[in-house]
Amino acid sequence: MNRTSWPPGYAGLLAMWLTCVTVLLPEAAAQSAEDQEDQAIRPRIGLVLGGGGARGAAHIGVLKELERLRVPIDAIAGTSMGAIIGGLYATGLHVEELEQLFGSLDWSAALSDTPDREDLSFRRKQDDREFPIKLELGIRGTKLLLPKGVIQGQKLDLLLRELTLRASHIENFDDLPIPFRAIASDIAAGEAVVIGSGDLAMSIRASMSVPAIFAPVEIDGRLLVDGGLTGNLPVNVMQAMDVDIIIAVDVEFPLYSTDELGSVLAITEQMLTILIRKETLRQIAMLGESDILIRPELGTYASTNFRDVLETIAPGQQAVREQASRLRALSLDANAWKEHVALRSLQSNDEAELAFVRVVHDGKLAARVLEARLSVRAGDPIDATVLAQNANRLYGLQLYEHVGYRLVQENGATGVEYQATTKSWGPNFLQFGVSLEDDFEGSTSFNLAARMTRAGLNKLGAEWRTDLQLGTDPALLTEFYQPLSFDSRLFVAPSFSLRQTNLNAFAVNDIIARYRVTEGTLSLDFGREFGTVGEFRVGVYRGIGEARVKVGDPALPNFDFETGGVFVRLRFDSVDNPRFPRKGLLADVRWNLSRTGFGADFNFDTIEGEIAQTWSRGKSSLQLGLSYATTLNSDNTLQDFFPLGGFLRLSGLERGEISGPHAALARLMVYRRIGNTTGGVFETPIYLGVSAEAGNVWQTRAEISFDTLQMNGSIFVGLDTYFGPIYLAAGFNEDGKTNFYLFIGAPPR
Secondary structure, three states: OOOOOOOOOHHHHHHHHHHHHHHHHHHHHHHHHHHHHHHHOOOOEEEEEOOOHHHHHHHHHHHHHHHHOOOOOOEEEEEOHHHHHHHHHHOOOOHHHHHHHHHHOOHHHHOOOOOOHHHOOHHHHHHHHHOOOOOEEEEEOOEEEOOOEEEOOHHHHHHHHHHOHHHOOOOEHHHOOOOEEEEEEEOOOOEEEEEOEOOHHHHHHHHOOOOEEEOOEEEOOEEEEEOHHHHOOOHHHHHOOOOOEEEEEOOOOOOOOHHHOOOHHHHHHHHHHHHHHHHHHHHHOOOOOOOEEEOOOOOOOOOOOOOOHHHHHHHHHHHHHOOHHHHHHHOOOHHHHHHHHHHOOOOOOOOOEOOOEEEEEOOOOOHHHHHOOOOOOOOOEOOHHHHHHHHHHHHOOOOEEEEEEEEEEEOOEEEEEEEEEEOOOOOEEEEEEEEEEEOOOOOEEEEEEEEEEEOOOOOOOOEEEEEEEEEOOOEEEEEEEEEOOOOOOEEEEEEEEEEEEEEEEEEOOEEEEEEEEEEEEEEEEEEEEEOOOEEEEEEEEEEEEEEEEEEEOOOOOOEEEEEEEEEEEEEEEOOOOOOOOOOEEEEEEEEEEEOHHHOOOOOEEEEEEEEEEEEEEOOEEEEEEEEEEEEEOOOOOHHHOEEEOOOOOOOOOOOOOEEEOEEEEEEEEEEEEEEEOOOOOOOOEEEEEEEEEEEEEEOOHHHOOHHHOEEEEEEEEEEEEOOEEEEEEEEEEOOOOEEEEEEEEOOOO
């Protein structure tokens, strides 16, 4: 049989087969094309994430479960915490990264403005130590000015900047891997503002600026605050983003029941919840039949409870599972999901280099003064951590309410621009301090102090600082500080001080009188700062004073005196907390040379030195402190006596109970953080500690010996509060004498 001949009947079968192929192949091809078209035209899904503070972390659980179900998200609109999570997710951040971030973040630090002390200039460290109340007022003319918020958002801004750095080049939020909108409120116009372009980090920050808590954010001339005031669940915004199906997640705090409305605070919270809830219910009513509303069961989980924030994730997942039957209809197959996830990636620019570094600010300082504090230089890699550290260095000057940065594209190159905004409540600032020491037996010391600083007086950063203290030890001090170089290292500082103190006079070891010493001094100092950790000064001074018997035999002599001479002083401060440090060294050494050639009554030298080193492990800290003061060639002039006694300065003795021309003290202190007075973000640490102290004063150097040391100790509870440290302590002396102390204010020295 040749190849062209077919058996009988084969020709008919072939004809039928050809007919089927001719008919069916186009139909199959058409069906395949239709399937692909169906996949391509799947419904666009929009995700609306509402605000709710810490409760909003439930959005992470929602996203986790949506990803498990392979439900794609094509657009996101968020308010407040919903804007944070939604905005970061829109940049391509994975949900696992979000969960890790929220679990590891120190929310107490992120939601505060307190800079790390290592970033503070040395002068600002002095303020931090001497005036611990965390309140700063501004003075302009005759007006007292307040900041626009309790929190300016410095650390939060830098955190958001770091997390969104990969998208810093994107101006239009539709160009993000997932199109995004942040909702804020115009506090002046009282209306919602939909932010769809510009600076992503600042847009998110504006959306969560709770009025009075966070300072508003100015964008395009509008003063923006938390979007929850006008649109906490922005369904209408998502409807304008061309989506077919909306998934809305509501995490608002529920209304209190009648039984729970038992205080003015609860009623005030209820009022605010009702006002916000009214608009949310209106938005929910706009959802269509195909849309899905998700409400995680969070109960009364507090919107400020960031400590346990991961506990909200499981309720978020569970709320999605309850809608699983509807959501599965929106799922992609494995291949399509893989392609969808791939499209969400966004390349970072970590390997790029900075073409330039510049500082933009609106103050009087020369840009070179600020640039001198920066360590980042052109040619350095773009590293978000380093960029943030440098912003904090500028913020550590405490002249600006906000210091941020942004990456700038110019001529095809990328550089960094630091932006410093002068404090709106300046240019003159008031700080406050309070000090109270009571031994519950009639010996009480109380001082109330204020410091006014006129900062940034010229391009080199001159400032005029004036202290006023009222109470047991009244004082008036004023100093003009003038840097002599752009790097602020060398300076000159003329000053005047007027102060009163109490000093005890002794006969052998018995107190025979208490003198009230008044002294006024003029000084001209020259010095050099050592970065942010130290300062060296040398100065000349001239003063006059008087000593009057306050308690004791009125026949004892009153006398006047004159002082004058030269002093040398070295100070060092690297501690991380001036009240309850966990690490660092604190030192202060002064050598005073009193000379008749400068107007003094006597020639003598005094040397005073204090040093304290702290180490920590876990929640426990160990501090070793040493103090020594001595007078060389002394005539035992009363005004140069050194007092001891009081909490942590021989705790078993009354404050200033002993004094003399020579004094020494060694102190070993151990304390442990045992808890907090409140939960959530704004917590007050509680410490339990003990101290062992050995020291004494001597009338002559020949008397100094280990055998004459007095052994003292204390046990105390301490709180690191808004007003400074508070100690409740019991002090013990080797002779069995016991003192009890309540101490509030600046730390004992």
